[in-house]
Structures are given as structure tokens and as C-alpha cells.
Amino acid sequence: MNRPMAAEPLLDVRDLSVEFDTRAGRLRAVDFVSWTLHRGRTLVILGESGSGKSVSTQAITGILDSPPGHVTGGQALFDGMDLLTLTERARRGVVGSRISLVFQDALSALNPVHTVGRQIAELYRVHRGTSRSDAMKRAAEMLDRVGIPGARGRVHDYPHQFSGGMRQRVMIAMALALGPEVLIADEPTTALDVTVQAQILELLAEIQADTDMGVVLITHDLAVAAEIADDLVVMYAGRVVESGATADVLGDPQHPYTQGLLQSVPSAERRGQDLPAIPGTPPDLMRLPSGCPFRPRCPHAHDRCVTERPALQPAPGELRFGACHLLDQPLSPEGAAR
Amino acid sequence: MLRFALRRLLIMIPIAVIVTFLVYAMVFALPGDPIRALSGQKPLAESVIAAKRAYYHLNDPLFVQYLHFMGNLLKGDLGQTFDGQDIGEQLALRWPVTLQLGLTALAIQLVLGLVSGVYAGWRRDGLVDRALLGATLGVLAVPGLVAMFFAQSFFAVELSWFPVSGATDGWPGSYLLPATVLGVLGFAGLARVTRTSIAEVASADFVRTARAKGLAPNRILWGHVLRNAMLPVITYIGLDLAGILGGAIITEGIYNLNGIGQFMFRSIAMKEGGVVVTLSTVLLLGYMLVNLVVDLLYGLLDPRVRHV
Known part of the structure; x- marks a missing residue:
């Protein structure tokens, strides 16, 4: 792969594979996934449930439930280290301070029996050895920074005393506490209503503009992706099916799955018409179809898709990749026939 | 609060x-x-x-x-038995016996149950967890009376490690054997509740958050898992105290310890209604007090209960 962009990548994930032991046998949840995050940019991993988007970031940060999950291959390069081969102790020095995470449901992701102040202060205490009172003071500053009114008093409140949006702000304050270089947000707005969702995304964008950190945002919401992503990675059945700059991917999608996703977005022009949907359901990872996993749902599937799995390969445009045989024989109405 | x-x-x-x-x-x-x-x-x-x-x-x-x-x-007047003894005085004499037996049993049960339960739950499916599962199953399968008599005949009569009966040796000598049997019998349930609760909390979302914060496993266990996992355990201990009191009545009979249990037993046999009512009332009030303590502890541990 040639990388014309001059800047050193901040976080470079290469050929990551993760497998799960289940009662029915082993399944591959993440299959040779690669993506690159740059300083100051937002990378969105887009995919439906079970596509492996959360598992891949959990594997990188070492918070995968293991067992049953195992990383079976790949690298995650960050500041000259491979996160996947670090000792647990060394990784604890990175995760939480230099790379931090925000989860979907802040109510269950925050400890119900500790005040939010204490949960934020814990980071300063553990990673920096700050004194108790200093750590609490900084926790209040963080709450203030993420826009929680009356932050100084609210550090002593418990998670259940906050509204959903404010709770997610608490999560973000906690993730930003130690000034991370990488922020991984796993569906941070899914549990919130649309207006609050917009506020949270705005907050993330503001903070990113201030700090130059790289953000990895996981979502299944195409609208969210379109709004904030600089770079887009589309995942399907544990694999990357398409990646590239957001404008390129959404403006000229190369993979039939991405095309299907874009067509199924409601729009004003198609008002009154039936909304096109991708037929079928995502595959069972235990029983993947032969060849291309998207084949049974693909309008362009042909013989080669049954026998040969398409590899991720360069697609037209800069730093663009796609995993589809159509990239070899450009898509035309005639060529699409089986 | x-x-x-x-x-x-x-x-x-x-x-x-x-x-x-x-x-x-x-x-x-x-x-x-x-x-x-x-x-x-x-x-x-x-x-x-x-x-x-x-x-x-x-x-x-x-x-x-x-x-x-x-x-x-x-007014503090508990009345008299029909043969003219002051019930209050009788209680004052006998309380210490039951209390020493019950508290010793409770201490043994808590130490065994909590330590093994926490360890097994934290390392779920590990060696200790599997061993504990078998051991508790064994303990739960043995009827209390059988264990009592067996322990008495084997450890006290056969091996002479403990006095056979009576409280003449005082604490701990006279109480160690009956309290240990009571404690071990009660530990199985406590260990299982603790183990399950710890294992459940260990897979909670906020524990994943704690790991994402780069906290060491010990800090996660003591700082985040334990306090949340103790909620059902405390409820169980509160309920189980009644079991210990009930067990004490039988145990005092077998080991001839002159406590509340013996008093109660004799009064029922003699149809001393007044004494039975008084004893039941005192026991009930004690039980309610324990429940109050459990409720308060619950509120202390879980802010969500406090703010309801």
C-alpha cells in the first residue's frame, strides 16, 4: 500500500483479526481489518450490529472480554508500539491516558455507586498520582469544559442524577481528562435523542479542534458519519468492504453494500416512493457464505463472487480501498448481469 | 442519609x-x-x-x-414464668450464650463465605471456582442435624479435641465446635450468592469502563466491583441471621448450651405461653433491628436507594 499522505499516522491498524469461542465453535468477528487514523482527523467506522466495528476497537485497547475473544493476528501501531503485543502493564500506561474510550450507554458505563467526580478524579490519582483534593478540582474543571452547568457542585452527584445527554458529557469529560491523543467513541450518541445527539457531536468536534486529537467514531448511523467523518471505513460481516475519504466514499461508493446503504437513506426528492432497502439480512458469522459474504444480498453478484473472496484493493481515487470484484471490471449496467 | x-x-x-x-x-x-x-x-x-x-x-x-x-x-418488665422466675433475669443469663454461639458462627460463615465467594467469582471458571461449586454442593446436601451429631461424636467424643457438651469451658472452647459446624453449614449459601454476584458485576459495562481507564485488576475489584456486588450479599446475610438463630436453638439442644434456644424449647414443652410470646417478641424485634441495619447499609452502599 502506498501512502501519499506525508503525516505520520497516529494509530495504524493492520490486518487485525479477532476470533470468538462460542458454544457452536469458533467464529471470526474481525477479519483482516486495516485502517489508519491521523492527528486531528475523525475516522468513522460504519457498519450494522455484528459487523465487528466495536470488537475491533476493544481488541486494540485490550478491553475485549477474553475469553471468549482472542486477537489472532495483526498489528495496532501507536507511537512506535504495537498495542497488541504490549504487556498488560504497559498497555495500562497507554489506555485511559493517551488513548481513551467513550461508550454508548453512559448510565451503565458509569459506576452507579461512586460520584461522577470521584470517577473522573480516579484517572488523575492512578495515572498522575495527583492528591485527592487536586484531582477533584480537576474533575470539576473537566465537567465545566464539557458544558455541564454548575460543575463545581455536580462533581458530588451520582450518575443517576444526570440526564442522558449530561451523563454522556460526563463520559466524555472522563475520556478527555488526561488529554488523550486518540479518542475512541463507540456509538456515543445512539442512546440519545436527535437534538442531544447533535450537541454531543458538536462538543466532540469543538474539543477536537482545540486539541488536535484523532477521533475514531463507531456508528451505524449514516447521517452521523456523513456529518462528522473525515475518513470513512465501512464494515460488513467482520471485514472492511470500503474505505477512503468521506466525500469520496459517499459521493462515489464503489462497493454494492455502501451503494445500498446510501440508496436507503430517505430524501425529499423520493418522497412518496417506497424506500429502497438492501434485501436479506446480515449473514451469521458461523455460517458465512462462500466467496464474498455480501453475495446473497448483492444485485451485482456473479460466478466469481461465489468462488473467490474479494480482497481489499486500491479503488479509484486517493487512498481509497474497496473489497469487490467489480473493481476489476468496472460497473456498467450490462456488466452487472449475472 | x-x-x-x-x-x-x-x-x-x-x-x-x-x-x-x-x-x-x-x-x-x-x-x-x-x-x-x-x-x-x-x-x-x-x-x-x-x-x-x-x-x-x-x-x-x-x-x-x-x-x-x-x-x-x-417499661422493661418482661413478666414472670408461671413458676415465678423473672423472665428478664432469665434472658439476661442466657443471652450471652446464644450471642456468643451465633456471633462466632456468623464470623466463621462470613470469613469462609466471603473470601471463597469473592475469589471464585473474580476468577470465574478457575480452579477455586470449580472446587467451591463441588464443596458447597456437598455442604448443602448434608442435613444440619446429621452434621451436628457427627461432629460431636467424631471431634469431641472420638478425638477429644473439644468438650462434648455444656458451656463450662467458656468462650471459645465450648463454642468452637458447634459454631464451626453452624458456620460451615451456612457458608455454602453465602459463598454461592457472593460468587454469583461478583461474577455478574465483573461483566458489567462500568467494569469495562474501568478497564478502559487503565486501572489495574486489583483496583477494579476493590474499587468498582466489590461495593456493587455486596448489595445482594448483604440482603442474604440479613435473611440468613434468622437461619443462624433457628440453627442456634437446635445446636444449643445438641451441645447442651443453656441459651435462649434451650429456654424457648423448654417453654414450648411446658406450654408457658407468656414466655414464648416474650421470647418470640424479643427475637422478632432483634430480627427487625437486623433488617433495619441491612436497609441502612444498603442506603450507605447504593446512592440510588438513598435518593428514591
Whole structure:
């Protein structure tokens, strides 16, 4: 792969594979996934449930439930280290301070029996050895920074005393506490209503503009992706099916799955018409179809898709990749026939 | 927190009244005339019976009798047994025996149950977890009485490690064997509840958050898992104290320890209604007190309970 962009990548994930032991046998949840995050940019991993988007970031940060999950291959390069081969102790020095995470449901992701102040202060205490009172003071500053009114008093409140949006702000304050270089947000707005969702995304964008950190945002919401992503990675059945700059991917999608996703977005022009949907359901990872996993749902599937799995390969445009045989024989109405 | 405690305390008052009244009414409803039973074969003179009945307020309606009883109880006068002993004095003599037995058993049960349960739950499916599962199954399968008699005949009679019966050696000598048997019998349930609770909390979302914060496993266990996992465990311990008290009655009989259990047992056999009511009431109040403590601990551990 040639990388014309001059800047050193901040976080470079290469050929990551993760497998799960289940009662029915082993399944591959993440299959040779690669993506690159740059300083100051937002990378969105887009995919439906079970596509492996959360598992891949959990594997990188070492918070995968293991067992049953195992990383079976790949690298995650960050500041000259491979996160996947670090000792647990060394990784604890990175995760939480230099790379931090925000989860979907802040109510269950925050400890119900500790005040939010204490949960934020814990980071300063553990990673920096700050004194108790200093750590609490900084926790209040963080709450203030993420826009929680009356932050100084609210550090002593418990998670259940906050509204959903404010709770997610608490999560973000906690993730930003130690000034991370990488922020991984796993569906941070899914549990919130649309207006609050917009506020949270705005907050993330503001903070990113201030700090130059790289953000990895996981979502299944195409609208969210379109709004904030600089770079887009589309995942399907544990694999990357398409990646590239957001404008390129959404403006000229190369993979039939991405095309299907874009067509199924409601729009004003198609008002009154039936909304096109991708037929079928995502595959069972235990029983993947032969060849291309998207084949049974693909309008362009042909013989080669049954026998040969398409590899991720360069697609037209800069730093663009796609995993589809159509990239070899450009898509035309005639060529699409089986 | 203070308001929470006060509210809990206020709720206890009507419950205490209802429960003591129910116990009193149940004993009242028992067949037989206690004064006639007292005299045995030889009938008492009518005048004596009348005097005794008046003295014990036996001619008054149930509710009035209950009020007399509660009034005296609140004044600290627990009344007398039919053969003229002061129940309060008897209790004062016997409480320490039951308390020493119960608390020693509780301590053994807590240490065994909590340590093994926490360890097994934190390392779920590990060696300790599997061993604990087998051990608790074994303990739960053994009937308490069998274990009591076996321990007495083997460790006390056969090996002479402990006194066979009686409390003459004082604490801990006389109490160690019965308390250990009680404690080990009770540990199985506690260990299982603890193990399950720890394992469940360990897979909670906020524990994943704690890992994402780069915290060491020990800090996650002590700082984040334990306090949340203790909620069901404390409820279980509160309920289980009743089991220990019930177990104490049987244990005191087998090991001939002269505690509340023995007193209760003898009073039921002698149809001493007044003593049974008094003892039940005291035990019930004690049990309610334990429940109050559990409620308060719950509020202390979980802010969500406090703020409801």
C-alpha cells in the first residue's frame, strides 16, 4: 500500500483479526481489518450490529472480554508500539491516558455507586498520582469544559442524577481528562435523542479542534458519519468492504453494500416512493457464505463472487480501498448481469 | 442519609406492632387453659384460679391483654414464668450464650463465605471456582442435624479435641465446635450468592469502563466491583441471621448450651405461653433491628436507594 499522505499516522491498524469461542465453535468477528487514523482527523467506522466495528476497537485497547475473544493476528501501531503485543502493564500506561474510550450507554458505563467526580478524579490519582483534593478540582474543571452547568457542585452527584445527554458529557469529560491523543467513541450518541445527539457531536468536534486529537467514531448511523467523518471505513460481516475519504466514499461508493446503504437513506426528492432497502439480512458469522459474504444480498453478484473472496484493493481515487470484484471490471449496467 | 434512616425507623413501628400482636394472638388461640395446666393432676381451688387469672389479666379481651403485655414490655418488665422466675433475669443469663454461639458462627460463615465467594467469582471458571461449586454442593446436601451429631461424636467424643457438651469451658472452647459446624453449614449459601454476584458485576459495562481507564485488576475489584456486588450479599446475610438463630436453638439442644434456644424449647414443652410470646417478641424485634441495619447499609452502599 502506498501512502501519499506525508503525516505520520497516529494509530495504524493492520490486518487485525479477532476470533470468538462460542458454544457452536469458533467464529471470526474481525477479519483482516486495516485502517489508519491521523492527528486531528475523525475516522468513522460504519457498519450494522455484528459487523465487528466495536470488537475491533476493544481488541486494540485490550478491553475485549477474553475469553471468549482472542486477537489472532495483526498489528495496532501507536507511537512506535504495537498495542497488541504490549504487556498488560504497559498497555495500562497507554489506555485511559493517551488513548481513551467513550461508550454508548453512559448510565451503565458509569459506576452507579461512586460520584461522577470521584470517577473522573480516579484517572488523575492512578495515572498522575495527583492528591485527592487536586484531582477533584480537576474533575470539576473537566465537567465545566464539557458544558455541564454548575460543575463545581455536580462533581458530588451520582450518575443517576444526570440526564442522558449530561451523563454522556460526563463520559466524555472522563475520556478527555488526561488529554488523550486518540479518542475512541463507540456509538456515543445512539442512546440519545436527535437534538442531544447533535450537541454531543458538536462538543466532540469543538474539543477536537482545540486539541488536535484523532477521533475514531463507531456508528451505524449514516447521517452521523456523513456529518462528522473525515475518513470513512465501512464494515460488513467482520471485514472492511470500503474505505477512503468521506466525500469520496459517499459521493462515489464503489462497493454494492455502501451503494445500498446510501440508496436507503430517505430524501425529499423520493418522497412518496417506497424506500429502497438492501434485501436479506446480515449473514451469521458461523455460517458465512462462500466467496464474498455480501453475495446473497448483492444485485451485482456473479460466478466469481461465489468462488473467490474479494480482497481489499486500491479503488479509484486517493487512498481509497474497496473489497469487490467489480473493481476489476468496472460497473456498467450490462456488466452487472449475472 | 439521615432522612432515609429516620424514614426506615418510622416504618418499623407499625410493623413491630402488627407482628407482636399476631404472635400474641396466635399464642392466645392455642388450646388449653394455662392455669389449669400449671396445677397438673390435682385441681386448684376456684378462688386460687380466679386470683391467678386476674393477676395474669386472663379474663380481659385479647386486645386489652396485648396492651398490658406491650405496656409492661416497654417499661422493661418482661413478666414472670408461671413458676415465678423473672423472665428478664432469665434472658439476661442466657443471652450471652446464644450471642456468643451465633456471633462466632456468623464470623466463621462470613470469613469462609466471603473470601471463597469473592475469589471464585473474580476468577470465574478457575480452579477455586470449580472446587467451591463441588464443596458447597456437598455442604448443602448434608442435613444440619446429621452434621451436628457427627461432629460431636467424631471431634469431641472420638478425638477429644473439644468438650462434648455444656458451656463450662467458656468462650471459645465450648463454642468452637458447634459454631464451626453452624458456620460451615451456612457458608455454602453465602459463598454461592457472593460468587454469583461478583461474577455478574465483573461483566458489567462500568467494569469495562474501568478497564478502559487503565486501572489495574486489583483496583477494579476493590474499587468498582466489590461495593456493587455486596448489595445482594448483604440482603442474604440479613435473611440468613434468622437461619443462624433457628440453627442456634437446635445446636444449643445438641451441645447442651443453656441459651435462649434451650429456654424457648423448654417453654414450648411446658406450654408457658407468656414466655414464648416474650421470647418470640424479643427475637422478632432483634430480627427487625437486623433488617433495619441491612436497609441502612444498603442506603450507605447504593446512592440510588438513598435518593428514591
